[in-house]
Amino acid sequence: MSSHPQRWLESLVDYLYKLRWILLLIFMVLTGLAIYPASQLSFEQSIESLYSKDDxxxxxxxxxxxxxxxxxxxxxxxxxxxxxxxxxxxxxxxxxxxxxxxxxxxxxxxxxxxxxxxxxxxxxxxxxxxxxxxxxxxxxxxxxxxxxxxxxxxxxxxxxxxxxxxxxxxxxxxxxxxxxxxxxxxxxxxGEPVQVHDMFRYVEEDGNILFKVSLNLLALVLFLLFRRLRWVMLPLLVVICSILWTEAILVLGHFQLSMVSSMLNSLVTIIGIATVAHVAVHFQELQRNNISRPRAIRQTMVELLPAIFWTCATTAAGFASLLSSEIAPVRSFGIMMAIGTMMVLIAATVLLPGGISLGYLSAPLKHSSEQGLERILKKVCLGTEQYPRLILSGTVLLVLFAAAGFSRLTVETDFSKNFRDxxxxxxxxxxxxxxxxxxxxxxxxxxxxxxxxxxxxxxxxxxxxxxxxxxxxxxxxxxxxxxxxxxxxxxxxxxxxxxxxxxxxxxxxxxxxxxxxxxxxxxxxxxxxxxxxxxxxxxxxxxxxxxxxxxxxxxxxxxxxxxxxxxxxxxxxxxxxxxxxxxxxxxYLIDSLLNDQLFSFLLAGASILAMMTVAFRSLKIGIISMIPNLFPIILVVGAMGWFNLPLNIGTAMIASVSMGLTTDSSIHFITGFLRERSRGASVVDAIRRTHRGVGRAIIFATCALVAGFSVLTLSHFIPLIYFGALVSVAMVGGMLGSLVLLPILLRLFYKDKVKSAA
Incomplete structure (x- = not known):
């Protein structure tokens, strides 16, 4: 990822901006055409499908x-x-x-x-x-x-x-x-047939209802954070278009949703809203600096498009690792999420230039809450500068304590525990x-x-x-x-x-x-x-x-x-x-889902490390970026052991799923850091500026997503409740890893001289 925007990137952004109205119209028409095939996506309701054929x-x-x-x-x-x-x-x-x-x-x-x-x-x-x-x-x-x-x-x-x-x-x-x-x-x-049917029925019905409720809640949270209707509609537009395109492609490819892939819409929502949140914060900051809207749109896309691309690419690679599974629905889930993630990339790239350009738009003045947030971020940044060894030591102890909880993990075999009492x-x-x-x-x-x-x-x-x-x-x-x-x-x-x-x-x-x-x-x-x-x-x-x-x-x-x-x-x-x-x-259902998850998780980690290394053209930064991504996964899985939360259908793949989701914050933070370094800032100043700008976007995105996923706690199906809660914890852990651990690691391993990672 170049710290000096390359000419081809500027040319691509100029091209997208010039054609923004045509592209916006074309993709809205395509979205309308996708509605019918997307509605035909069926749900595989067979317990046998959750086992490998030779089990x-x-x-x-x-x-x-x-x-x-x-x-x-x-x-x-x-x-x-x-x-x-x-x-x-x-x-x-x-x-x-x-x-x-x-x-x-x-x-x-x-x-x-x-x-x-x-x-x-x-x-x-x-x-x-x-x-x-x-x-x-x-x-x-x-x-x-x-x-x-x-x-x-x-x-x-x-x-x-x-x-x-x-x-x-x-x-x-x-x-x-x-x-x-x-x-x-x-x-x-x-009877077992009734239990199995109810499981699939709750997953399908609750998934649809909760997705709609969470979208409305997310709209409210986004409005409170950005105070502009545009920044409510654009993230929702990107999410809805991405989901409809993904579902239409799945129908054309003769795929079916399953128990494993029931969380497809929720995960696409995570990726889509996080992506647009970074664009919104960056664009508003440029406008507050009195940069004209056309130039702010171009500059935002030039500076963030590489980060958005690599965020989506690494997320897709993480989910694609599930193709190593012997269970057909797990493999299908990996394909579905890889497609959905790339649809977010396409939707954000194509729809945002036109969407931001529509109508009158002025940058809102900073609210007192934003100013308070900046003060908190400043204190966090100063804390990482003053107490790096204490923070790292505390993190190591926390990770070791969480890892000890792995030995306490249990598997839920009482099928009735999947339902509320x-x-x-x-x-x-x-x-x-x-x-x-x-x-x-x-x-x-x-x-x-x-x-x-x-x-x-x-x-x-x-x-x-x-x-x-x-x-x-x-x-x-x-x-x-x-x-x-x-x-x-x-x-x-x-x-x-x-x-x-x-x-x-x-x-x-x-x-x-x-x-x-x-x-x-x-x-x-x-x-x-x-x-x-x-x-x-x-x-x-x-x-x-x-x-x-x-x-x-x-x-x-x-x-x-x-x-x-x-x-x-x-x-x-x-x-x-x-x-x-x-x-x-x-x-043995959960054992079946868990059998190849360790290999999938390791494959996801290796794939993401390789892509991060290619993205930043630095093995050192690739390794640094993995640490805050592993931190929340160890924290979540270990906490399940310590709090006696059994592995169930919703949590069996939480490690692999989390690995594909926590890269967003670290990629944007490292990109912002390298951008400031390319402008001549010292390591300390680059981290401080990144904290102030990218840090706000990370917090905004995390707040919106945690609010949206909290809706899953209303589900009738207990695994969905666990999934919503644990994904929220993983997202918060990824935020802390990027805002606390990553700055310390960058100061430890990055010398104080201007150097492009390109």
Whole structure:
């Protein structure tokens, strides 16, 4: 970045200024044309997309869906004192029939207590059996269809595969909830598909609403800071144009937003407003020095355009490092942010000359608050001159203390912690898990013979028995173990049956048509035991439970080698038993997002260092510029550990995201410093002048952005709250790094002689 503006830069600025009206008109028309395609940007609502394609947990889950049809269950639960009375069971059946009619529900396999205790289609043998074993029958469904209090019941709905459903998942859940809310007494709706849908719904809805609210708040803050409507409209224009252009390009490129990229608009807003804030402060300062508006516009663009370019370029490089991820939505997020950042560069370059030129514009007199701010900046600057060693020592100690918090970081696996306690999904989870049992469904699956036999079923019984004993003393984690042997053992042998086992299976089909196929796939040689577990568990408890269950499956069914006589003499291995299910996917979701973040973060750091070195043509300044950028990241991540803030969906990539955002302040400060040095100022004077000019712009931009991101604390989705708060902290940390650390480092490593970094 040259300290003496090169002729090509002056020529480019002159060209942009001469064509400012045409360019402004063209890009406003393009923005209008982008509105429709931008509105078509869709939202990827698949939890599977947040895993790499070769992730073993994902592969196990997809295999289970192929073998057994998937476990997309919805539980509708309520409590009534008359549950086991004839009237109570009649109401259960009626409510179950209403729920089964909801489009998207597989009506043929809905389970309810009334049909379980008195199936509508029974032969003489089963009718007599159920009358004799009514109590045993009730215990068989304990924890699934009836609670320990004999007053709480659940109706279990199995969803059709999404591609076979006549309506969207959202519409199915809306109608189920509508029936539940209208039921007396009130019913609660839970299930992993509902939780996942609510997560995406909150992210999408809150993201749109909060973005609009934050834009309005930002407009108010910008007006208070600059006291000119122009400097409210121009930043918002740059942000809105950048977002619309970005979204239109994404639609044309067949991209989809995801959970990871839901913060796209917010991050583009950061970059756009910070960029225009620097232009506004610089332009106003020139006008206050009685420089004419045309000349002030040109001089502002000449002096700031390189800084704006390198700010956007380094930010784009930081986000582009996410392309190293194995997870498709993370890679897409990197591409999206790189595009969005470059759109800010284009929008600011093209729209600002014309936007500033519109109408009458005079420089406002300095308000008393600005004068007070300059006095504070002067004191900060003097403090960095008088106490550099004390400040550096304190910073090192603070960084070391924050870094120690890394060891205290935890991962949030309780999916319900993503929602406020007042949300419907958390209330429903609390109801079901305290009155009925676990709301999460998963499984262990293992090899099975083509035809069931007693010896094999004894092994299944042994595994089921061990699974029932897996809970630690005094703690219930696994609440239900559902095995094919449970129902087989309930039905006595049928006299004179040629195949007693098959006759039992045929009888079970009368009770529940999909029972056998949902647990046993004879063609693929695989069986499973379905498990129910508490969702509201700590990370340690949940992951420990998964490991113990998986170990038991492998112990009882270790797998065996089977040699098939084929032309190529292939040897196939029957895979051992293993745990699988969406419960496991949700438990390891954050681990999946974190797996390659360290490499992405290091790649981002290396990319930004290389670009800063090229920008200033100095490795020394490149290294100096990285220190205030790393400072807020260590501070934020370490603070999460010390304050026991777990890593969740919103914070899993906070380090990589912050690295792409904190370069703005340092680039503008170093550019201002080098500009003053090129004019003959000493190191001390150059830093003081930069503090007074660029420092104000840094503070203005940070104040506006923190105000805008504070709106995220109103979200229903807890990760968005964390994200807004932590990004704000990172922005404040970047501001302090640029205004306190950077001046000290520049004085330490920059000799007091005029030298261009070009």
């Amino acid at each position: 073993p947990h994902l592969l196990d889950y997809l295999e289970s869906k192929r073998l057994f049809g998937g476990d997309e269950f919805v539980f509708v639960a309520y409590t009534t004192p008359e549950l086991l009375e004839p009237e109570g069971l009649l109401e259960v059946r009626r409510f179950s029939q209403d729920l089964s009619k909801v489009p998207g529900v597989n009506a043929e396999v809905t389970q309810n207590l009334a049909d379980a205790l008195s199936p509508p289609k029974l032969n003489f043998f089963l009718r007599a059996l159920i009358r004799r074993k009514q109590d045993e029958m009730t215990e068989l469904f304990r924890g699934v269809l009836i609670g320990d209090d004999n007053q709480t019941t659940a109706i279990v709905l199995r969803l059709l595969p999404e591609e076979d459903s006549p309506v969207s998942r959202g519409e199915t859940f809306r109608r189920i909830r509508q029936l539940a809310e209208g039921h007396s007494p009130q019913a609660y709706v839970v 007042s949300s419907d999904i958390v209330k429903a989870l609390n109801f079901v898990e305290t009155r009925l049992g676990g709301a999460s469904t998963w499984e262990v699956n293992f090899p099975a013979p083509p035809q069931l036999n007693d010896d094999y079923l004894d092994r299944v019984r042994a595994l089921a028995s061990d699974l029932q004993q897996v809970n630690p003393p005094g703690k219930q984690q696994l609440t239900k173990v559902i095995s094919i042997t449970d129902t087989l053992d309930f039905i006595p042998k049928i006299p004179f049956a040629s195949d007693p086992l098959q006759s039992k299976l045929d009888s079970i089909k009368t009770l529940q048509p999909d029972f056998e196929s949902s647990l046993y796939n004879s063609e693929k040689g695989r069986m499973r035991i379905v498990l129910r577990a508490l969702e509201r568990q700590s990370a340690e408890e949940k992951l420990s439970l998964i490991d113990k269950v998986d170990a038991l499956a492998k112990k009882h069914f270790p797998g065996s080698k089977v040699t098939e006589k084929t032309d190529s003499s292939d040897v196939e291995t029957a895979e051992s038993g293993k745990a699988a299910g969406i419960f496991i996917l949700l438990a």
